[in-house]
Amino acid sequence: MTTKSIPDILRQSLESHMAEADLRDDDELKELLGKLNTLSGKVAAAKAQVMARRSDKKR
Incomplete structure (x- = not known):
């Protein structure tokens, strides 16, 4: 199940x-959208790390 991150929801x-x-x-709006895109990437990376760690623990 994939859910949208808060930065993605705000950008949309x-x-x-x-x-x-x-x-x-x-x-100003373009700068804000750029920051939301950056934050969204960081959130996606953090989620990927958590999922990888969970996967490693199950093994």
Whole structure:
């Protein structure tokens, strides 16, 4: 079962608001989206480490 991380959910929400013209696509928003992408990558890496450790413990 895969679930979306909080940074992914936040990014999707911001993109939805941009599409509905609730937010302007400016430098501040681009910077925030970039930071969310970076954080999302870190979360994915941490999840992968946890899953690998769990797998190793089962052996």
